[in-house]
Amino acid sequence: MTAKILDGNALAQKLRAGFKTRAEALAAQGARPGLAVVLVGENPASQVYVRNKVNACAQAGFHSEKICYPPDVSPQAVLDKIAELNADPAIHGILVQLPLPKHFDADAVLEAIAPEKDVDGFHAENVGALMQGQPRFIPCTPYGVMKFFEDAGIDLRGREAVVIGRSNIVGKPMAMLLLHAGATVTVCHSQTRDLLFHTRRADVLVAAIGRPRFVTAEMVKPGAVVIDVGINRLPGGKLCGDVDFEAVKEVASAITPVPGGVGPMTITMLLANTLEAAERTLGKM
Numbered sequence: 001m002t003a004k005i006l007d008g009n010a011l012a013q014k015l016r017a018g019f020k021t022r023a024e025a026l027a028a029q030g031a032r033p034g035l036a037v038v039l040v041g042e043n044p045a046s047q048v049y050v051r052n053k054v055n056a057c058a059q060a061g062f063h064s065e066k067i068c069y070p071p072d073v074s075p076q077a078v079l080d081k082i083a084e085l086n087a088d089p090a091i092h093g094i095l096v097q098l099p100l101p102k103h104f105d106a107d108a109v110l111e112a113i114a115p116e117k118d119v120d121g122f123h124a125e126n127v128g129a130l131m132q133g134q135p136r137f138i139p140c141t142p143y144g145v146m147k148f149f150e151d152a153g154i155d156l157r158g159r160e161a162v163v164i165g166r167s168n169i170v171g172k173p174m175a176m177l178l179l180h181a182g183a184t185v186t187v188c189h190s191q192t193r194d195l196l197f198h199t200r201r202a203d204v205l206v207a208a209i210g211r212p213r214f215v216t217a218e219m220v221k222p223g224a225v226v227i228d229v230g231i232n233r234l235p236g237g238k239l240c241g242d243v244d245f246e247a248v249k250e251v252a253s254a255i256t257p258v259p260g261g262v263g264p265m266t267i268t269m270l271l272a273n274t275l276e277a278a279e280r281t282l283g284k285m
């Protein structure tokens, strides 16, 4: 069997088609969607992600602000800026790119963002709301993954779903969304004893590990749906995911490629959350 390729660029384009019209409608009512992206330091991958987010805003007709700080900036300066953005009516979404430098308390920074502008969904209040099945903002990467299932008509009820990775950004919210969609969910991580046992049972396998081509064909149940959240740079500069795509596509029924899979969907869902945040403010005007 050769898997169906779940094309993130095509799905992103389909979803983004309506964003510009919605943004213009909001602008006409005085609420053009606005996103502030805060970047601290010089992590090259973060620089690329932030640039892509700001460019996506421009293409969708959103206002955006990129705020960059040197790696040794004082955390208080960043907290002060967040307070300013919280009060700025032109800004509906605030995103602080992670990871932050080591001298930062990342949780304190995320908690400083007004929950109604937390388009990443990382504020404790929003994490709690998601856990209770009443999400205000769904974290962008797992939200994008759920859109693949929705678009491909994959019903998760009763399916065995295995997530590899337990990060706050992907693994944990991903598990919660799969659970709410009716899957039986297992979260595997670096201390999982028999990873193969778990992955080979998975009808849906989500890899969010951060290790190139970690998931091999023998780890995948024939016919499984495989979602690759990894973005790893190989020594030659080429991008690859956490899944050995060439081998696994011969076993899986559906698979996301890297690049062109989950990546474009993460940014798309950031735009969706920012639009949603702007639309909610209109209800309060």
Ligand code: GUN
Pocket (backbone or CB within 6 Å): 095, 096, 097, 098, 099, 120, 140, 141, 169
């Ligand atoms: N770093 C890696 N992924 C993300 C994300 O989705 N949001 C933020 N803020 N930082 C990240």
